Amino acid sequence: MVAVDSQGPQDSAVRMFRRERSIPLRGSAAALCNNLSVLQLPSRNLTHFGVVHGPSAQLVSAAPEGVPLAQRQLHAKEGAGVSPPLITQVHWCVLPFRVLLVLTSHRGIQMYESDGSVMVYWHALDSGDASPVQAVFARGIAASGHFICVGTWSGRILVFDIPAKGPNIVLSEELAGHQTPVTDIATEPAQGQDCVADMVTADDSGLLCVWRSGPEFKLLTRIPGFGVPCPSVQLWHGTVAAGYGDGQVRLYEAGTGTLHVQISAHARAICALDLASEAGKVEHCHGECVPDTQVCGARFCDPSGSSFAVTGYDLAEILRFSSV
Amino acid sequence: MSVRTLPLLFLNLGGEMLYILDQRLRAQNIPGDKARKVLHDIISTMFNRKFMEELFKPQDLYSKKALRTVYDRLAHASIMRLNQASMDKLYDLMTMAFKHQVLLCPRPKDVLLVTFNHLDAIKGFIQDSPAILHQVEEIFRQLTETYGGLSAGEFQLIRQTLLTFFQDLHIRVSLFLKDKVQNSNGRFVLPVSGPVPWGTEVPGLIRMFDSKGKEVKKVEFKHGGNYVTAPKEGSFELYGDRVLKLGTNMYSMNRPVETHMSGASKNLAPRTQENIAPNPLAKEELNFLARLMGGMEIKKPSGPEPGFRLNLFTTDEEEEQAALTRPEELSYEVINIQATQDQQRNEELARIMGELEVTDQPRQSASKGDDLLAMMDGL
Numbered sequence: 001m002v003a004v005d006s007q008g009p010q011d012s013a014v015r016m017f018r019r020e021r022s023i024p025l026r027g028s029a030a031a032l033c034n035n036l037s038v039l040q041l042p043s044r045n046l047t048h049f050g051v052v053h054g055p056s057a058q059l060v061s062a063a064p065e066g067v068p069l070a071q072r073q074l075h076a077k078e079g080a081g082v083s084p085p086l087i088t089q090v091h092w093c094v095l096p097f098r099v100l101l102v103l104t105s106h107r108g109i110q111m112y113e114s115d116g117s118v119m120v121y122w123h124a125l126d127s128g129d130a131s132p133v134q135a136v137f138a139r140g141i142a143a144s145g146h147f148i149c150v151g152t153w154s155g156r157i158l159v160f161d162i163p164a165k166g167p168n169i170v171l172s173e174e175l176a177g178h179q180t181p182v183t184d185i186a187t188e189p190a191q192g193q194d195c196v197a198d199m200v201t202a203d204d205s206g207l208l209c210v211w212r213s214g215p216e217f218k219l220l221t222r223i224p225g226f227g228v229p230c231p232s233v234q235l236w237h238g239t240v241a242a243g244y245g246d247g248q249v250r251l252y253e254a255g256t257g258t259l260h261v262q263i264s265a266h267a268r269a270i271c272a273l274d275l276a277s278e279a280g281k282v283e284h285c286h287g288e289c290v291p292d293t294q295v296c297g298a299r300f301c302d303p304s305g306s307s308f309a310v311t312g313y314d315l316a317e318i319l320r321f322s323s324v
Numbered sequence: 325m326s327v328r329t330l331p332l333l334f335l336n337l338g339g340e341m342l343y344i345l346d347q348r349l350r351a352q353n354i355p356g357d358k359a360r361k362v363l364h365d366i367i368s369t370m371f372n373r374k375f376m377e378e379l380f381k382p383q384d385l386y387s388k389k390a391l392r393t394v395y396d397r398l399a400h401a402s403i404m405r406l407n408q409a410s411m412d413k414l415y416d417l418m419t420m421a422f423k424h425q426v427l428l429c430p431r432p433k434d435v436l437l438v439t440f441n442h443l444d445a446i447k448g449f450i451q452d453s454p455a456i457l458h459q460v461e462e463i464f465r466q467l468t469e470t471y472g473g474l475s476a477g478e479f480q481l482i483r484q485t486l487l488t489f490f491q492d493l494h495i496r497v498s499l500f501l502k503d504k505v506q507n508s509n510g511r512f513v514l515p516v517s518g519p520v521p522w523g524t525e526v527p528g529l530i531r532m533f534d535s536k537g538k539e540v541k542k543v544e545f546k547h548g549g550n551y552v553t554a555p556k557e558g559s560f561e562l563y564g565d566r567v568l569k570l571g572t573n574m575y576s577m578n579r580p581v582e583t584h585m586s587g588a589s590k591n592l593a594p595r596t597q598e599n600i601a602p603n604p605l606a607k608e609e610l611n612f613l614a615r616l617m618g619g620m621e622i623k624k625p626s627g628p629e630p631g632f633r634l635n636l637f638t639t640d641e642e643e644e645q646a647a648l649t650r651p652e653e654l655s656y657e658v659i660n661i662q663a664t665q666d667q668q669r670n671e672e673l674a675r676i677m678g679e680l681e682v683t684d685q686p687r688q689s690a691s692k693g694d695d696l697l698a699m700m701d702g703l
């Protein structure tokens with residue numbers, strides 16, 4: 001796995017990573033894309049990890065050295081249907097005044113307090129105009145200001161308005177821009193700076209839509225795909241980083257959609273991509289092969305990018321790496 | 325999950341089943357005409373039009389247990405019998421083989437090539453029977469119609485659905501261990517060398533462009549793997565070079581195949597707890613089975629043709645031993661559908677099962693059947 005990594009402008013030494021102690025999971029990770037969410041809580045010396053197993057998701061919190069402290073399992077809300085509903089993604093959304101944990105499934109969208117203890121909101125998906133052969137699900141989760149945006153199977157993006165506290169969450173807008181199932185959503189970590197474009201959404205056709213958030217979201221640019229899905233996307237300081245089903249990573253300028261960098265990064269489809277928010281240049285500095293494991297989730301565990309975590313299909317542990 | 329996954333799962337598992345049965349029939353020196361009859365009967369039942377119609381309807385995947393019942397029926401579609409232990413082993417081998425194939429498919433779409441590899445081999449088993457050959461070619465056409473136009477994203481969802489079905493299955497197969505395809509912990513070996521998927525570039529290049537789209541810089545980096553360009557794409561036509569070897573018959577050598585039951589991976593326990601607990605969806609699964617097997621026309625053994633028992637193990641003692649030592653969490657309870665208190669459903673099920681009933685089918689132990697019935701009554 002190549003970690004799209006970052007380096008501070010002064011430091012020109014190549015960074016190397018080594019394996020650290022793994023965090024055990026009660027259930028193995030499902031073969032989904034973006035199957036790892038990380039919430040850093042530096043003030044409490046804790047890191048939360050979220051991994052989807054199947055019909056359940058696992059939350060585990062760990063101390064700095066990877067010592068597991070607490071575990072919790074969440075389940076997809078049941079509904080009418082034949083098989084137990086499967087979860088598609090679990091993701092922490094950091095909003096100005098609170099942090100919510102969002103779970104998307106084949107039934108709908110569940111939002112919890114950040115430790116997963118209380119469900120504060122449930123939104124059932126409307127499968128109204130789905131054909132019998134179409135899978136119905138929600139997938140793609142990101143926070144944008146005081147909004148949480150969630151993608152759906154139809155390509156529509158649901159925008160939820162989140163109050164500073166309490167369960168009074170409201171679906172405020174549905175964005176049209178995609179015609180195929182949404183795969184991932186990313187928002188600008190540096191909110192409040194002079195960023196016009198602060199959200200990017202991706203879909204199964206590889207199309208990227210760049211948006212400006214607000215009481216009404218505005219579509220700024222479309223970056224067309226080229227026949228392969230874009231399962232994972234990030235946005236940072238006006239640059240879109242997208243990983244594609246043919247192993248390519250591409251960097252675009254968010255405002256114009258101009259392609260700046262194209263990397264033939266992997267020999268298989270990219271399942272997860274993350275950027276460390278305190279970043280500088282992008283340069284390949286480390287390649288790691290997790291033997292005999294199909295990686296399905298990857299996240300940096302701190303803003304400087306000095307450590308990251310990885311999940312793999314069928315693997316009941318979270319692998320951790322930190323720079324030497 | 326994708327509702328288009330079942331035909332691919334069923335056909336590929338069926339293909340593996342035929343490879344294994346063919347190998348065991350030869351290993352056990354079953355006379356050629358009897359062996360051919362068994363394979364013909366099974367293939368003809370598998371590709372029965374009504375059955376295939378049910379299979380291709382958009383639907384969710386069912387549990388491993390429910391699906392096993394279908395293969396149990398299929399394996400007994402002819403004059404051949406299998407004891408529980410042999411049937412268990414057969415199913416283990418089938419599922420681990422296809423799991424391996426799905427995992428190693430370079431592109432999600434390549435699972436269709438794997439399916440075509442199985443169908444190509446199946447055609448080889450029934451070359452002298454034009455009627456069955458025609459049935460199989462019909463299914464080729466139906467597969468092309470159903471899957472030919474799907475996008476990469478839809479195949480990605482199908483792949484994820486298949487991998488969910490196979491999650492946490494780590495049965496060690498001695499043939500895989502010997503060929504270094506599987507590690508001793510039950511995990512499959514994932515090669516990091518060889519051709520890249522069709523449509524993917526060999527990793528190792530960073531290209532930078534200016535705002536006018538002109539390439540201004542090229543940097544190479546070491547990827548860590550050892551990849552080469554893919555020579556050509558496999559054919560999706562009725563006849564053609566599939567290029568991919570996954571899904572071809574790896575049992576063509578006369579090699580005994582054992583599965584390791586003891587020391588099963590620790591990770592198996594949490595997941596299978598879900599399987600053992602009473603399944604509130606059993607009713608839906610039974611309905612599915614009834615529908616699916618309603619389309620399955622099992623020919624009753626006609627004439628004086630004597631049946632025979634096939635053993636997946638090298639000796640009868642080994643088979644007995646395997647039955648005794650199979651870990652509880654890996655046991656497949658064969659669903660024995662009999663009387664229920666729902667009169668209408670009872671009649672319908674009894675009618676379907678009556679048509680399928682084979683006279684000397686060994687009865688399952690009373691307690692297992694009772695548990696299932698009690699569960700059904702309680703729904």
